[in-house]
Amino acid sequence: MIYLRLFFAFFKIGLFSVGGGLATIPFLQELSARTGWFTVAELTNMLAVAESTPGPIGINTATYVGYTTAGLIGGVIATLGILAPALIVGAVIATMMSRFRESEKVKMVFSGLRPASVAMIAAAGAGVAALVFLRTDAYRETGSLLSLLDWKAVVLALAVFALTRVKKLSKVHPALFIVIGAAVGIVFHFAG
Amino acid sequence: MAFLIKLFYTFAKIGLFTFGGGYAMLPMLQRELVDNQGWATEDELMDYYAIGQCTPGIIAVNTATFVGYKERGFWGALFATLGLVFPSLVIITAIAAFISNFAELQVVKDAFAGIRAVVCVLILNSVIKLWKQGVKDKAGIAIFAAVFCLALFTDVSKVIIVLLAGVAGYVTASLRKGAAK
Numbered sequence: 001m002i003y004l005r006l007f008f009a010f011f012k013i014g015l016f017s018v019g020g021g022l023a024t025i026p027f028l029q030e031l032s033a034r035t036g037w038f039t040v041a042e043l044t045n046m047l048a049v050a051e052s053t054p055g056p057i058g059i060n061t062a063t064y065v066g067y068t069t070a071g072l073i074g075g076v077i078a079t080l081g082i083l084a085p086a087l088i089v090g091a092v093i094a095t096m097m098s099r100f101r102e103s104e105k106v107k108m109v110f111s112g113l114r115p116a117s118v119a120m121i122a123a124a125g126a127g128v129a130a131l132v133f134l135r136t137d138a139y140r141e142t143g144s145l146l147s148l149l150d151w152k153a154v155v156l157a158l159a160v161f162a163l164t165r166v167k168k169l170s171k172v173h174p175a176l177f178i179v180i181g182a183a184v185g186i187v188f189h190f191a192g
Numbered sequence: 193m194a195f196l197i198k199l200f201y202t203f204a205k206i207g208l209f210t211f212g213g214g215y216a217m218l219p220m221l222q223r224e225l226v227d228n229q230g231w232a233t234e235d236e237l238m239d240y241y242a243i244g245q246c247t248p249g250i251i252a253v254n255t256a257t258f259v260g261y262k263e264r265g266f267w268g269a270l271f272a273t274l275g276l277v278f279p280s281l282v283i284i285t286a287i288a289a290f291i292s293n294f295a296e297l298q299v300v301k302d303a304f305a306g307i308r309a310v311v312c313v314l315i316l317n318s319v320i321k322l323w324k325q326g327v328k329d330k331a332g333i334a335i336f337a338a339v340f341c342l343a344l345f346t347d348v349s350k351v352i353i354v355l356l357a358g359v360a361g362y363v364t365a366s367l368r369k370g371a372a373k
Contacts (some may be wrong), residue, residue, distance in 0.1 A: 015248045018351060022213060024250075048295035049287055051302020052304040055280030056207045056217070056252035063277075063284040075285050079277055086249025091269055092258025093243060098262070105362070113242040114235065114326035115335040116354060118319060120245060122336075123343035124215040125315035132308045151308040160313045174219040175209040177310050186299055190206015 002070045003077050009035070010062050010081030017058070024058045024082075030066065037069040060084060133157070152190055156181065195264060196271040202229060203256050203275035211307050214244065214251030219314035221255065222321065230257050236326040252276060254256040331364035 066078025260272030
C-alpha cells in the first residue's frame with residue numbers, strides 16, 4: 001500500500017530531521033535511493049520549487065514528493081506524515097511548558113535561550129543576506145569591488161528598510177512588502 | 193468552532209507569505225500572533241523558536257502547534273498546523289500538476305530574487321525587535337555573540353548550541369542571584 005508507506009516514510013523524516021526544512025534533504029536523498037519513487041534530479045527540481053514558493057520548505061518538499069510518487073492523495077498523505085511528529089511532540093512540550101513556565105529554574109534556563117534564539121535567527125538572516133547581496137563569482141572575475149554587490153537587491157532592501165522604519169508605516173503588513181518585492185523583482189529583472 | 197477556523201485562517205495567511213525557512217516566518221508571526229491577535233508575546237516566540245531548533249519536526253509546524261495548543265488544546269494545535277500547510281498543499285500540487293519547469297521560469301526567478309531581498313530586511317527588523325526584548329544585560333549580549341558566531345561560522349549542531357545557551361543562562365542567573373544576596 002503506497003499511501004501507508006509514504007506516510008511512514010515522511011513520518012520518519014519529520015521525526016528525525018531536527019531544526020528546519022533543509023535538514024530533511026539528506027533523508028530525502030536516502031529515500032530516493034532506497035525506494036526509487038523519484039530520482040535525485042527530480043529531487044533537485046522539487047527543492048528549487050519548494051524554496052521559491054510560499055510555505056515552509058520541508059512541507060513544500062513533502063507535498064511535491066508525495067504528489068510525484070502517488071498523485072493528489074499522495075501529496076496530502078506525505079504532508080500529514082511529515083507534520084505528525086511535530087504535532088505530537090509540540091503537544092507534549094506545550095503541556096510541559098504550561099506546567100513548568102512559572103518554575104524559577106525554567107525561567108533561568110530561558111534567560112539564556114532567548115538571546116540564543118535571537119542570535120540563531122540573526123545568523124540565519126545573515127547567511128541568506130550574503131547569498132542575496134554578495135556576488136562572489138562576479139567579484140572573482142572582475143576584481144572590482146563595485147561588482148561584489150548586487151546593486152539592484154541592495155537598493156530595494158535599503159528602500160524597504162527605510163519604509164519600514166517610518167513610524168506611520170509601521171502598521172503596514174509585512175506581506176505587502178513581500179508582494180512589492182516580487183513586483184519590483186519582475187519589473188527590473190532581478191535575476192539578471 | 194469559530195475560533196478554530198480563525199486559527200486555521202490566521203496560520204494559512206502566515207504560510208502563504210513565508211518564503212524560505214522557519215526564520216523567514218518570524219515577521220509574519222510577530223505581526224499576526226503578537227500584534228494582531230495577541231495569541232503570543234515576543235518572549236514566547238523566542239522560546240518557541242529555541243525549542244523548535246532542538247525538537248523533532250519542522251520549526252514552523254512546531255510553532256503553529258505550540259500556539260494552537262495554548263489557545264485551544266489538541267484541536268487548536270491541529271487546526272493551526274493544517275492552516276499553516278494548506279497554502280503549500282494547494283500551490284505545490286498545482287505546480288506539480290501543471291508547471292513542471294516552474295523554478296526555471298524567468299518571471300519566477302525575478303520575483304523570487306526581489307522577495308528574498310525584502311525577506312532579509314523583514315528578518316533584520318524582527319531581530320531588532322527581538323533584541324530589544326530578549327537581550328537585556330551583559331550576560332545576554334555575551335550569549336548572543338557566542339551563539340551568533342557558532343551558528344554562522346561553524347557546523348556545531350543547533351541542539352548543542354541551544355543546550356549550551358540554556359546552561360549559560362542558568363549559570364549566569366544563579367551568579368546574579370548569588371551577587372544580590
